[in-house]
Amino acid sequence: MREELIFEQSRPGRRAPTHAPATLAAIDDLPASMLRQEPPLLPEVSELQVVRHFTRLSQLNFSIDTHFYPLGSCTMKYNPRASNTLAMLPGFLARHPLEPDSHAQGVLESLFDLQELLKAVTGMSGVSLTPMAGAQGEFAGIAMIRAYHLARGDTERTQVIVPDAAHGTNPATATMCGCEAIEIPTGPDGDVDLDALRQVVGPKTAAIMLTNPSTLGVFERRISEIAEIVHAAGGLLYYDGANLN
Incomplete structure (x- = not known):
């Protein structure tokens, strides 16, 4: 139907039924050019x-709330209701991007604490929360890898290896960063085919983009071997952050 x-x-x-605010005094602080001349089409x-x-x-919807959902990629994982409740707190939900820093110290403290937690979990020396979405974060990661190679004079490293079970946006990200996406297959067990990986790595390898667990819902069991192969070729490893939690 x-x-x-x-x-x-x-x-x-x-x-x-509506619960309109008792006063509209705050509207006096808005520039006249920003006020609607007619009501919105609702x-x-x-x-x-x-x-x-x-x-x-x-x-x-086919979702984790109603069905078994084995996929490992992106937002299909289980989000505890307690986490959703915290995210809906007025201090987060009602914050305005133009409010003074003095009014946002609690939010800034939470962001700082999150950065420190992510550093501890990943073992990285620094974390940036600047990217505003998964696609931006993915682009930032490959852009940094590209900049790293260029700074070292490795101008020929323009190939990004993407397993066929990686996040579907990976090839587009590689292309947007001026690289060529090289797809490799996964084996029947869902892990990256190491023989196929060895065949494509070389002096043009910039990175491999891994989703772990993959879109098949499988944790990469030979991740250490993958890292050794790519690092030996001079490439770096990119991990899809959507699956970190």
Whole structure:
């Protein structure tokens, strides 16, 4: 059965209960050029329509909440409800990007603590939270690897090895960073085919992009051997952070 768009259910004048702020004094601080001249185009529906509409949509999803989900990549893992509750705290959720630093010390402390925790978990000497999304983080990682090789005069290192069970965005990231994506197969056990890896590494190898656990939901059991092969060829290892947790 087709679920209508929320705008298709809209009827002029239909409303849901609202809890408007007692005062709009804060609007006085906004520049006149930033204020709307007419109301936004929003659906006019009742509260029950909204609840039922999005509940029905959620029931169409194949998710960890309703089914067994063995995939290892990206956001398909289990997120504890306690973590979701913490992320929804007003101090995080309602923070404005233009608020003074003096009002954001709690958030800044949390970010610093997160950086230190990630350093401890990964063994890295530094962590950046600047990338705002997974795609940006992936791009930043390969861009740093590319810059590393260029700084050393290794201008020919333009090949990035991508296993076929790695994150699907890896080839695009390599291309955007001016590199060539070299795909290698995984074996029947889901691990990277080491013979195939040995055949493609060489003086043009910039890095290998690994997703661990892979999109097959398998932890790479021969990761140490992979690291030795790539490092011996002068390349670096990139790990997809979406699977770190």
